[in-house]
Amino acid sequence: MNKEDIINLNVGEVLFDVDLTKYNTYRISSLASVLVEVDSVSSLIKLLVYIKSNNLKYMILGTGSNIIFDGNYEGIIIRLSKLNNVEITNSDVIVEAGYNLTKLANLTANLGLEGLEWAVGIPGTVGGAIYMNAGAYKKAMNDNVFYVEILNENLEIKRLYLKDLEFGYRSSVLQKYKNYTVIRVALSLKFGNKEELLQIIDDRRKRRIETQPLDFPNAGSVFRNPSDLFAWKLIEEAGLKGYAINGAKISDKHSNFIVNHNNANAKDIIELINLAKESVKKKFDIDLVLEQEIIRGTYE
Numbered sequence: 001m002n003k004e005d006i007i008n009l010n011v012g013e014v015l016f017d018v019d020l021t022k023y024n025t026y027r028i029s030s031l032a033s034v035l036v037e038v039d040s041v042s043s044l045i046k047l048l049v050y051i052k053s054n055n056l057k058y059m060i061l062g063t064g065s066n067i068i069f070d071g072n073y074e075g076i077i078i079r080l081s082k083l084n085n086v087e088i089t090n091s092d093v094i095v096e097a098g099y100n101l102t103k104l105a106n107l108t109a110n111l112g113l114e115g116l117e118w119a120v121g122i123p124g125t126v127g128g129a130i131y132m133n134a135g136a137y138k139k140a141m142n143d144n145v146f147y148v149e150i151l152n153e154n155l156e157i158k159r160l161y162l163k164d165l166e167f168g169y170r171s172s173v174l175q176k177y178k179n180y181t182v183i184r185v186a187l188s189l190k191f192g193n194k195e196e197l198l199q200i201i202d203d204r205r206k207r208r209i210e211t212q213p214l215d216f217p218n219a220g221s222v223f224r225n226p227s228d229l230f231a232w233k234l235i236e237e238a239g240l241k242g243y244a245i246n247g248a249k250i251s252d253k254h255s256n257f258i259v260n261h262n263n264a265n266a267k268d269i270i271e272l273i274n275l276a277k278e279s280v281k282k283k284f285d286i287d288l289v290l291e292q293e294i295i296r297g298t299y300e
């Protein structure tokens, strides 16, 4: 990888040997060889053309609120935080992938548009929310999506509609085709009562503060809930509530959260994940499925 070449592409801000601590919500420290904040969709395409023609490793990173960086990332991390335009016409929203989901939920509710109240408190980007089909309180992105614009493997812009997106519980077609990049999303909301929507948002926000360990770095739910069961309950009944490995701990407040309570590293978190899986398997014969994503890197 040639540093000069990447700078000369002129595709946005380029950083080298970047400490990733502030780019993941667990606040785990590791290094990325390169991090690029692309300044437009055409810059993104230009960068991806360069990456593909040089056969380089890359990933798209949102706010890193569902990610565990296990070691140094020897490749190019692409962030879309500059792709953050939003256009609202009547109750239809077209929003770029780098826009913050909580911000979008607050914006639309304040305009009296109903549909995203559940999303307040989810710290990810719109692109990450599509990838994960993020959801809460029995609602999810798939309830509002009209279409998603992606760059496909040939770097063509394509529209995917609900039938193509294969949304499921915390899953979407994007997890199957890792070389698709979400660039823009069209959402169909409904006209609602602004005061009622803001009331719901306030209620959801309070519920999160009451039930989630938001005072420590974390990345939301660690495991997906098995059908008709709660992962937190299984982990708690397996006796792991409050259990710590070095700086990582299964939260005392919500057992499906791991918190970085004292300079945890990825290994501490992954060890806790494995322990929770093994303990729940042993006690209930249930296989917990990870919701968070481990990005394997290198350790010198």
Ligand SMILES: Cc1cc2nc3c(=O)[nH]c(=O)nc-3n(C[C@H](O)[C@H](O)[C@H](O)COP(=O)(O)OP(=O)(O)OC[C@H]3O[C@@H](n4cnc5c(N)ncnc54)[C@H](O)[C@@H]3O)c2cc1C
Binding pocket: 025, 059, 060, 061, 062, 063, 064, 065, 066, 067, 080, 097, 121, 122, 123, 124, 125, 126, 127, 128, 129, 130, 131, 132, 133, 134, 135, 136, 170, 174, 180, 181, 182, 183, 214, 218, 219, 220, 221, 293
């Ligand atoms: C306090 C807290 C509360 C949370 N609550 C919830 C909740 O209620 N419900 C819920 O579902 N989740 C929740 N989460 C988890 C997390 O916020 C979501 O999974 C979110 O959708 C991840 O978005 P992100 O932008 O941070 O993605 P990242 O973590 O940065 O990335 C996740 C994956 O998405 C891919 N990706 C990101 N952007 C794009 C793109 N534009 N195109 C293609 N792929 C992309 C990445 O490559 C990666 O594979 C919570 C997290 C925290 C810290």
